[in-house]
Amino acid sequence: MIITSDDPEYIAFVKARLCDQFLMSDLGPLRYFLGIEVSSTSDGFSISQEKYIQDLLARAALADERTVETPMELHVKLHPTDGDPLPDPTRYRHLVGSLVYLAVTRPDISYPVHILSQFVSAPTTIHYGHLLRVLRYLRGTITRRLFFPRSSSLQLQCYSDATWANDPTDRRSLSAYCMFLGGSxxxxxxxxxxxxxxxxxxxxLRAMASVTAEVTWLRWLLADFGVSVTTPTLLLSDSTCAISIARDPVKHELTKHICVDAFYTRAQV
Structure with missing residues (x-):
């Protein structure tokens, strides 16, 4: 149960009523929950999974102490047939599944985890090598955490990007976005x-339409929490052509196949 009130007397009252009905203990302020560490200071809150990473590295049993600067090599493209099939894919699947949960607090591994998770059904030695690189990257960045300042504004801002025809097997593109609430x-x-x-x-443009839907939902969610979001949400993209089409969708042969995404984005604006 999550209590959203900031009134200490009301919180104490609710906890007392819960204790009357259920066998429970008050563990005090949140510090650790499902592998996520929470620390609070006068400036704000930080969340991390440092112990979770330590346990993950121990389970991986890497044979060396090397670290790397990036979780994945630049412009690498993995194929299902790269390398030799792993005799037992259980270890690969376990580690990738652990990384999926770790991405809850580590957005810097979101992209490589997405790529590696596509090969869990039939991983190869090449895929496993790239998985070990992610683990070595985590070893060198184990203390990184997300910080949420108390003084942050409530202005939404989003960044959208896409890689065209990135997947070498089906030539589908990747969409990516990140959303900030103030500085968080x-x-x-x-x-x-x-x-x-x-x-x-x-x-x-497809990436922009996807993040636009998320922005719309998040604005509704903030309104349900009583947070007034009256100013427009800034959506940043590095594609001038996509921005131009989203601003003024033109019905002609070059854009009619994507006009739905264009008009959806424009309608939200």
Missing amino acids: LVAWKTKKQVAVSRSSVEAE
Whole structure:
């Protein structure tokens, strides 16, 4: 149960009533929950999974102490047939599943985890090598955490991007976004698009439409929490063509196949 009131007397009253009905203990302020560590200071809150990473590295039993600067090599493209099939894929699946949960507090591994999770049904030695690189990256960045300042504003701001025809097997593009509430990172995602985009502009516009839907939902959620969001949400993209089409959808042969995403984004604006 989550109590959203900030009135200490009311919180104490609710906890007392719960104790009357259920066998429970008051553990005090939140510090550790399901592998997520929470620390509070006068400046704000921090969440991390440092112990979770330590346990993950212990289970992985890496044979060396090396670290790397990035979780995945630049421009790497993995194929299902790369390398030799692993004789026992259980270890690969276990580690990737653990990384999926770790991405809850580590947006910097969202992209490689998305890529590696596509091969859990039949991983190979090449895929496992890239998985070990992510673990070595985590070893060198184990103390990184997300910080949520108390003085942050309640202005939403989003960043959208896409990689065109990134997947070498089906040529579908990847959409990615991150959303900030003031100075706090509150949402992020990397996901393969459901359809093949015939141009980089189309891929970028699909990504913009996806994050626009998330922005709309988050604004409704903030309103339900009593947070007034009256100013427009800034959506940043590096595709000038996609921005131009979203601002003024033109019905002609080059854009009619993506006009739904264009008009949806425009309608929300």
